[in-house]
Amino acid sequence: MIITDTHTHLYSEAFDEDRDEMMQRALDAGVERFFIPAIDSTYTQSMLDLESNYSDNVFLMMGLHPTHVKEDYKDELAHVEEWLDKKKFYAVGEIGVDLYWDKTFLKEQQEAFAYQIRLAKRHQLPIVIHCRDAFDEVFEVLEQEKDDGLFGIFHCFTGTLEQAYQAISYNMKLGIGGVATFKNGKIDQFLSQIDLKHIVLETDSPYLAPAPYRGKRNESSYIVKVLEKLSSIYSMPEKEIAAITTENSKEIFGV
Template identity: 50%
Template sequence: MIDTHAHIYLEHFNEDRDEVIERALAQGVKKILLPNIDSSSIDSMLDLEEKYPDICYPMMGLHPCSVKEDFEKELELVEEWLNKRKFLAIGEMGTDLYWDKTFWEEQKTAFRIQCDLALKHDLPIVIHCRETIDETIDLVTEYEDKGLKGVFHCFTGSVEQGKKITEMDFYLGLGGVSTFKNGGMDQVIPHLDRSKIILETDSPYLTPAPHRGKRNEPAYTALVADKVADYLGLSKEALDELTTANANALFFPSEK
């Protein structure tokens, strides 16, 4: 399995990071993809890649909740890093109206700038869209026919929204919410394009059942996989094979 979205470089894991990775490997999670947040997270993320080069793979981007007055400086740093070395994707980027609506226009500008960087560097984008899924679909639509690719991380939308996303050739990241009793994903996941679903945890956030309320970690990808397999009427092995192939197609196309 591949955990396509985990922030295990954060301080939440300072006491047991090595054990967290060991537990993930023991559950069959072979790769852990690391979305960046902003300039403050780069060093710890790259340190983790250096220690676990064949397991942890970093991305480069600016999270929408870090889009403030100085977002242009932050994006200059993102571009600087992209010109310096290889990253797996542009992310975590996107839009968010849950916490703060102050910088909505700046978020949209930052989104478009990062889409342009993705096209320039031939990388997928990893999209955060909290309470902004329709607005974000519209933003991606601006890039139709330009070859932009990526994933709507933490997808919790409707069947119709999922269809719009996959018809744009984008993927859907399924995580802990898929396991929530009242999350509603049991009514959505069976109708999604199976060739476009990938697994994630968003560690340390959005911990799946039965561990809700505790810190999330990549080993729990297996819990998400169990639930998604159940919804799709697949064996766990078939689901693992499907989602790993999908994640490889998006993030590791040259390894095909």
């Protein structure tokens, strides 16, 4: 059984003390494919080091995270563009809009989001969307940019059934992680109405650990708890869900 974690920050400082052991636990659990989203330029070298150390299993994205869109965002976008021209990445992400912490840079976040979507299209890459308290603002940009070149993953999907269908209409898979295991996560109540062909698995580690680890550091091996939950929701063997969601990830990332 091969499991794919489509969204995990393995380069995070949270793993500096035990990264190799954490990676081994994930590999032992059947997680063989790790897709790594970018945050900003300060993490690029750590991501490259991770790829170098786990070249058979780690696949990098490049992008500017919306919470890191600040006054210098154009410099950061130039960094993204430079690296996309320089080496192989598997997606532009994570990109999008986040209004949970701060609404100061909404206009700049949307500009950066649209710009990076266009970069992804130029390189024929998927996008990986971060959306927090910003579904309308994200959909506004997607509506402007929709065409045959737009596709990707709506990471950490936590919206309604209606919003799920809207995301899918823009050629997005839904990234399902620890939230599906939360008692108040809500998406578990309607997920069975969404065909598995639209679903990929993720952890977003070190964030959003699934039950029973909620509140602790998340890691990629915990994706088995998400798999267990989806097995229950879809009344389907874990092995089959792992196979379908891994195929879905291959469709998106091309590897």
